[in-house]
Amino acid sequence: MERNPIRMQLAIMRQSLFDQGHVDEQFVQLEELQDDANPNFVEEVVTLYYRDSARIILNIEQALERKPFDFGKLDAYMHQFKGSSSSIGAKKVKAESTLFRECCKSGNGEGCMRSFQQLKKEYATLRKKFGAYFQLARQAGPVETASRPK
Amino acid sequence: MNVSSVKGSMSISSSTSTWKAGDTISDQFPAGLRVLVVDDDPTCLMILEKMLIACLYKVTKCNRAETALSKLRENKNGYDIVLSDVHMPDMDGFKLLEHIGLEMDLPVIMMSADDGKQVVMKGVTHGACDYLIKPVRIEALKNIWQHVVRKRKNEWKEFEQSGSVEEGDRQPKQSDDADYSSSANEGNWKGSKKRKDEEEETDERDDTSTLKKPRVVWSVELHQQFVAAVNQLGIDTVPKKILELMNVPGLTRENVASHLQKYRLYLRRLSGVSQHQSNLSTIISAQDPTFGSLSSLSGLDLQTLAATGQLPAQSLARLQAAGLGRATAKSGIPITLVDQRNIFSFENPKLRFGEGQQQHMTNKQQVNLLHGIPTTMEPKQLVSLRHAAQSIGNMNMQVPPHGAQSSQNNPLLMQMGQQQQQQQQSRGQILVDSTINHAPRLSSSMGQPILSNGIATNVSSRNGIPENIRAPGYSQTPSMLNFPMNHASELPGNSFALGSTPGVSILTSKGAFQEDVNSEIKGSGGLMPSYDVFNDLDQHKPQSWELQNVGMAFDTSQHSNSLQGNLDLTQSALGQQGFSSGQMNGHNRSAAVASKAMFSTGDVKELGSAQNVNQHLNNLLVDNTIRVKSERVCDTSPANIFPDHFGQDDLMSALLKQQESVASSENEFDFDGYSMNNIPV
Numbered sequence: 001m002e003r004n005p006i007r008m009q010l011a012i013m014r015q016s017l018f019d020q021g022h023v024d025e026q027f028v029q030l031e032e033l034q035d036d037a038n039p040n041f042v043e044e045v046v047t048l049y050y051r052d053s054a055r056i057i058l059n060i061e062q063a064l065e066r067k068p069f070d071f072g073k074l075d076a077y078m079h080q081f082k083g084s085s086s087s088i089g090a091k092k093v094k095a096e097s098t099l100f101r102e103c104c105k106s107g108n109g110e111g112c113m114r115s116f117q118q119l120k121k122e123y124a125t126l127r128k129k130f131g132a133y134f135q136l137a138r139q140a141g142p143v144e145t146a147s148r149p150k
Numbered sequence: 151m152n153v154s155s156v157k158g159s160m161s162i163s164s165s166t167s168t169w170k171a172g173d174t175i176s177d178q179f180p181a182g183l184r185v186l187v188v189d190d191d192p193t194c195l196m197i198l199e200k201m202l203i204a205c206l207y208k209v210t211k212c213n214r215a216e217t218a219l220s221k222l223r224e225n226k227n228g229y230d231i232v233l234s235d236v237h238m239p240d241m242d243g244f245k246l247l248e249h250i251g252l253e254m255d256l257p258v259i260m261m262s263a264d265d266g267k268q269v270v271m272k273g274v275t276h277g278a279c280d281y282l283i284k285p286v287r288i289e290a291l292k293n294i295w296q297h298v299v300r301k302r303k304n305e306w307k308e309f310e311q312s313g314s315v316e317e318g319d320r321q322p323k324q325s326d327d328a329d330y331s332s333s334a335n336e337g338n339w340k341g342s343k344k345r346k347d348e349e350e351e352t353d354e355r356d357d358t359s360t361l362k363k364p365r366v367v368w369s370v371e372l373h374q375q376f377v378a379a380v381n382q383l384g385i386d387t388v389p390k391k392i393l394e395l396m397n398v399p400g401l402t403r404e405n406v407a408s409h410l411q412k413y414r415l416y417l418r419r420l421s422g423v424s425q426h427q428s429n430l431s432t433i434i435s436a437q438d439p440t441f442g443s444l445s446s447l448s449g450l451d452l453q454t455l456a457a458t459g460q461l462p463a464q465s466l467a468r469l470q471a472a473g474l475g476r477a478t479a480k481s482g483i484p485i486t487l488v489d490q491r492n493i494f495s496f497e498n499p500k501l502r503f504g505e506g507q508q509q510h511m512t513n514k515q516q517v518n519l520l521h522g523i524p525t526t527m528e529p530k531q532l533v534s535l536r537h538a539a540q541s542i543g544n545m546n547m548q549v550p551p552h553g554a555q556s557s558q559n560n561p562l563l564m565q566m567g568q569q570q571q572q573q574q575q576s577r578g579q580i581l582v583d584s585t586i587n588h589a590p591r592l593s594s595s596m597g598q599p600i601l602s603n604g605i606a607t608n609v610s611s612r613n614g615i616p617e618n619i620r621a622p623g624y625s626q627t628p629s630m631l632n633f634p635m636n637h638a639s640e641l642p643g644n645s646f647a648l649g650s651t652p653g654v655s656i657l658t659s660k661g662a663f664q665e666d667v668n669s670e671i672k673g674s675g676g677l678m679p680s681y682d683v684f685n686d687l688d689q690h691k692p693q694s695w696e697l698q699n700v701g702m703a704f705d706t707s708q709h710s711n712s713l714q715g716n717l718d719l720t721q722s723a724l725g726q727q728g729f730s731s732g733q734m735n736g737h738n739r740s741a742a743v744a745s746k747a748m749f750s751t752g753d754v755k756e757l758g759s760a761q762n763v764n765q766h767l768n769n770l771l772v773d774n775t776i777r778v779k780s781e782r783v784c785d786t787s788p789a790n791i792f793p794d795h796f797g798q799d800d801l802m803s804a805l806l807k808q809q810e811s812v813a814s815s816e817n818e819f820d821f822d823g824y825s826m827n828n829i830p831v
Binding site for chain 2: 012026029030032033038041044045048049052076078079082085086087088089092
């Protein structure tokens with residue numbers, strides 16, 4: 001039970017990320033990798049993800065501007081994006097990537113466009129949530145592994 | 151094995167050097183395991199690295215395959231295991247896998263977000279120790295050390311086998327051990343037996359020879375090198391000399407020995423020795439030299455075969471490229487057959503299935519084809535097969551990617567037909583027959599599923615089906631088709647006579663293909679119906695029919711739309727009779743055409759056209775309607791053959807037939823259009 005109000009808030013925020021379906025079990029895997037040696041591991045990974053995936057998003061955007069659509073390429077980009085997103089546990093983003101890929105496979109250009117718009121939305125929303133979450137996490141300080149005398 | 155002896159042997163072998171500290175492996179192991187992780191995605195790479203460190207492994211990360219390879223080359227003994235992503239920009243993960251297997255012989259684990267069956271299967275066939283689906287969990291990484299131990303264990307056995315077990319006296323010979331542990335056929339084994347005084351060694355030796363070193367992937371180039379060396383030294387040479395002449399780093403005498411054995415078996419088969427299923431790979435591999443002209447493609451086949459049915463990604467890619475790009479250079483009959491299949495399948499798949507699927511299927515198919523083909527073929531068949539293969543090779547080469555295929559195929563078929571006319575017919579028959587007979591065997595031996603998949607896939611994918619069926623069927627189907635065709639002569643359109651001929655039965659097995667196929671066939675219950683369909687319906691999904699008949703459980707039957715494609719296939723299989731109905735129209739005629747060609751009973755011409763693709767098919771089909779030659783359509787149950795032999799045998803027979811028919815078809819078939827000119831490529 002967190003007595004620290006910041007930690008409490010952090011816990012609530014974290015729980016809502018799960019409850020709202022923004023992140024999944026894989027995120028827990030990341031959290032478990034975090035330790036004293038790497039106290040900000042999760043934040044570092046997520047930051048890296050957003051930086052790298054921005055490049056893929058841009059590629060997809062550019063590809064969607066060229067008509068007719070090169071579905072093969074779009075699918076390949078999205079496969080890459082999906083792999084990244086799933087590794088950090090970004091659940092909604094991953095689901096949307098899957099939909100996009102299905103549209104690619106069936107040659108549904110319209111569907112691709114729509115799906116991509118939705119994906120970008122989820123992607124941006126998650127980024128904001130993560131931003132707020134990590135900011136608070138930094139304030140909360142490292143998690144104590146042993147009880148400390150107050 | 152006890153630690154001390156292990157150590158002894160370990161010290162000798164370079165691979166053992168990784169064990170730390172020598173003395174007891176158990177204490178810290180698996181901690182300290184030296185892992186090389188390769189992934190172009192920085193996020194994944196960072197996470198994996200952290201996870202591996204958490205498992206107490208010693209991690210080296212790379213984001214490019216080339217970097218990884220150079221690191222491995224610089225320090226061959228510096229790593230215990232490699233983890234690699236499948237999709238990388240600079241090099242395909244499977245290619246990297248092959249390189250590592252060949253050069254360093256380290257265990258490799260593939261990773262991907264793609265969990266499709268085909269991709270996973272590809273990993274297996276390329277020799278990956280394991281396949282992890284992303285996102286990777288740390289629990290999955292905690293046990294990767296088992297692959298290292300397993301591999302070491304196998305290597306140790308080899309050492310021991312060679313007698314080095316005794317307190318390390320033997321050690322020096324590690325490479326020599328290979329000599330001893332190489333295929334038992336060589337007999338060197340006996341020598342090593344003497345060395346060890348071991349009773350138990352015997353078992354190990356047996357195991358070892360079976361286990362051997364990690365499998366070497368006999369790539370096209372490698373096989374070509376091998377063949378060149380053998381040709382230079384003579385077939386009776388010893389593996390050691392071949393190894394020296396080849397001068398390939400990382401290749402062991404054992405690898406060469408087993409490969410040589412297979413090659414010899416293949417040659418023997420060609421010269422009339424009854425074949426064994428096991429010879430398949432040999433044959434296929436052997437085909438390379440036999441065919442002579444085969445170039446990279448052959449190598450590919452061999453590779454495939456050599457890899458025990460694994461279709462190296464490269465080969466496959468090559469085949470595809472060949473087929474798609476209409477490469478004419480490649481010959482390798484096996485490949486051709488396979489290629490054809492692949493080509494077809496690829497084409498089809500692309501049309502219908504997802505890319506990934508297709509490829510996988512194709513690959514698999516290829517593999518199967520190869521397997522299937524040799525086994526059933528009798529010496530004569532081999533010859534025909536060879537011819538067929540050659541033709542097929544041509545065909546493959548020409549197989550145009552997806553749509554183009556048909557046109558390409560036709561020319562190929564036609565070419566083949568022309569070349570081999572006379573022989574083909576008879577051979578085709580023989581081929582077919584044998585394949586048919588063997589077909590059942592093949593399928594069982596091979597791993598039918600793959601074949602089926604391949605075929606099925608092809609079949610189902612309307613587009614693909616026609617092609618697929620054709621391809622594999624060339625060797626096999628031709629026979630099958632021919633048979634039915636013969637009978638079918640009577641039959642209108644459908645004349646596949648499948649019903650009558652065993653082959654037909656294959657077709658009739660609608661169940662296999664479900665989807666469109668079933669619907670298409672409607673009627674006759676099997677091939678027969680499809681014929682009708684073909685003849686009568688333009689759009690029937692003959693394909694499905696074929697699929698069904700084939701018995702391939704392609705549940706992939708994905709695209710029924712191209713019934714035509716299927717139709718074509720079936721038609722071809724049947725002997726083209728069905729094709730004429732214009733079903734072929736539009737659909738993958740090539741497939742149908744191809745199949746038809748195989749039947750060559752005159753259909754050859756048709757087949758040729760089938761290849762041309764839709765256009766011809768349509769015309770041809772309509773015209774020919776069913777020339778089913780009775781002789782062609784054998785009674786051998788196509789069903790058997792089909793599924794099994796789809797690969798080379800059918801193709802070959804088909805090719806043979808085609809050639810024949812092409813040559814002589816004029817009269818019989820209306821096609822005359824099949825001539826190469828007509829084939830719309």
